[in-house]
Amino acid sequence: xxxxxxxLPYAYDALEAAIDARTVEIHYTKHHQTYLNNLNSALEKxxxxxxxxxxxxxxxxxxxxxxxxxxxxxxxxxxxxxxxYWSIMQPAPxxxxxxxxxxxxxxxxxxxxxxxxxxxxxGMARFGSGWAWLSKKTDGSLVIHSTPNQDTPLAxxxxxVLGVDVWEHAYYLRYQNRRAEYLTNWxxxxxxxxxxxxxxxx
Numbered sequence: 001x002x003x004x005x006x007x008l009p010y011a012y013d014a015l016e017a018a019i020d021a022r023t024v025e026i027h028y029t030k031h032h033q034t035y036l037n038n039l040n041s042a043l044e045k046x047x048x049x050x051x052x053x054x055x056x057x058x059x060x061x062x063x064x065x066x067x068x069x070x071x072x073x074x075x076x077x078x079x080x081x082x083x084x085y086w087s088i089m090q091p092a093p094x095x096x097x098x099x100x101x102x103x104x105x106x107x108x109x110x111x112x113x114x115x116x117x118x119x120x121x122x123g124m125a126r127f128g129s130g131w132a133w134l135s136k137k138t139d140g141s142l143v144i145h146s147t148p149n150q151d152t153p154l155a156x157x158x159x160x161v162l163g164v165d166v167w168e169h170a171y172y173l174r175y176q177n178r179r180a181e182y183l184t185n186w187x188x189x190x191x192x193x194x195x196x197x198x199x200x201x202x
Contacts, residue, residue: 014091017188035078042071077150090191101196108142134162
């Protein structure tokens with residue numbers, strides 16, 4: 001079966017503490033939907049890949065026939081990355097991580113403030129379009145890094161726990177070129193329970 005677009009877990013205006021409703025609507029219904037459509041279109045020639053999870057596909061792009069590999073890398077990555085992005089945001093005030101995730105952040109980065117600063121730095125340092133990530137290594141430790149365009153941590157042998165989109169379409173209507181302001185405000189809508197779930201269950 002073809003991949004499908006998961007429902008947005010809140011209203012378009014639910015993230016106003018960081019992202020305006022019109023941006024959420026366009027981002028979800030146009031950008032995310034287009035990545036999905038292009039992914040399904042690319043895979044139609046090789047329908048056996050519809051039997052795999054998107055994670056299994058993106059972990060090993062060498063398994064994808066060369067004629068569609070770039071399309072799957074770009075659009076499959078865009079499809080997957082945005083599923084994570086929408087799922088780790090919420091309307092309620094974000095607060096701070098708790099439990100095992102908080103312990104891991106403290107162990108890897110010293111404290112929560114350092115972690116936030118390092119993630120924002122990664123987001124600001126990404127030239128052009130891409131993502132800033134908190135990912136889990138195979139040994140269970142955490143790493144902050146960035147990927148270009150719609151590349152995923154999965155291709156680097158990492159598991160994405162938290163990701164923030166720094167493509168201009170994610171913030172331009174409200175912030176124009178002020179990516180730093182977007183990144184600072186974005187912490188107001190992070191769903192730390194979902195981020196911890198991803199960390200613990202990965």
